[in-house]
Amino acid sequence: MITRDVNEFLQLARNTAPDFGPATARAAFMVAPDGFQLAEQSAADNRYMAEASAFDAARASAQHRELQRALSQVIPTICFAGDPETPDALFPNNVFATARVEGVPRYVVGRMRHPVRQREATRADIRRFFADTLGYAAVDLSTQPHPCELTGALAIDRARGVGFAGLSERCDEQGARLMHEALGLRATLMFDLAPGEYHTNVVLAVLAGRAAIICPRGFADPAVVAGIGALYAPHAILLSPAEHAAFAGNAIALSDDAVWMSAHAGRSLDGATRAALAAAGFDLRTVELDAIEAGGGSLRCCVGEIF
Structure with a gap:
């Protein structure tokens, strides 16, 4: 099933057993931020990107390496070389994904x-x-x-085998259908x-x-927020605009x-959010990624999952 009808989706998702596959990846891959700089094309529809003067390639590279080191303590994490001709390649989860069908x-x-x-897709x-x-x-x-x-466009519950496809200039309805099938x-x-959101x-x-x-302000329709929240209750954690x-x-x-999230993200969390993560059984782990965040993405964007 692929649908825009929240109620139809919830009826199926609520009755879907968490037996689709492992809930988390068995390994991860990254791409080094070699040649990290402002990509003007990407900046056209990514309001999170900083001005060119804010890009620090050396600091981004050091932070990226530290992220790989940290994640490697949890799962095997490999890193491919970057390419100055592809300045956004440090966000490989948008280009490559894996699954077991x-x-x-x-x-x-x-x-x-x-x-x-x-x-990047030609690598x-x-x-x-x-x-x-x-x-x-x-x-x-x-x-x-x-x-x-x-x-980037599709958040996936790997245990249930269900996805959440946010439509924007980076993903249209047919694109969502193709990902669903693939x-x-x-x-x-x-x-x-919501207007201004890209992924x-x-x-x-x-x-x-x-x-x-869940970041409520990122969705055009509050009913979608409510529906996703109902599916994951009591562990649906709504973030404030500042946390978002x-x-x-x-x-x-x-x-x-x-x-895992960036250290900047971790510092933004209020007490209620921290308590909600703990209640759901999660410890919070963070890595400083401020230089990478100048590129309009953060920790999750840097991580490709291998299932």
Whole structure:
């Protein structure tokens, strides 16, 4: 099922067992921020990006390395070399995603909106890693016309096999349908992001299949917020505008017991949010990423998941 009808989606999702697959990834991959600088095309529809003068490539590289080191304490985390011709490549989860469909592993290549990011989809080394080293089958969406920026545009509950596709210039309805099919999901809810939002993973994070972090101002329709909140109650955590602006919605769980976000996001959390994460069984882990956040994304954007 793929639908815009919140009630229809909830009726199916509530009765879906958490047996689709592991709730968290078995490994992660990253792409180094080599040549990190302002990408003018991406800045056209990403209000989170800083001015060119705020970019510090050396600091971004050091923080990215520290992020890899930290995540490697939890799951195997590899990092591919970057390319100065692709300054946004440090956010690879928009371009490459993985899934197991009926037990068969596959990797999906997304269709990026901007030409500067479309170059990332041609990376032969990353494609060979998935195809030759891991033996994953390919589903290549990069050459069709509909934008579908994978786990930037689509937040996924991997335990239930359900997705949440926020529509914007980075993902249209047909793009959402293509991702739904490529990842073999049981159900996907499509909805409009609020004006000015570019990716779902900045405003929604599903944590290990049992909790959700939601930024209400990131959704065009409050009914969608209410529906997602009902699905994950009592562990639906609504963020304040200040927490939203600090990238606290751009979080990820890579194990059953911890949620990761940037240090800036972590400092923004109020007591109620911290208590709600603890009640859901998550420790909070953070890494300083202020230089990377100048590029309009944060911790979750840097992490590609391998299932």
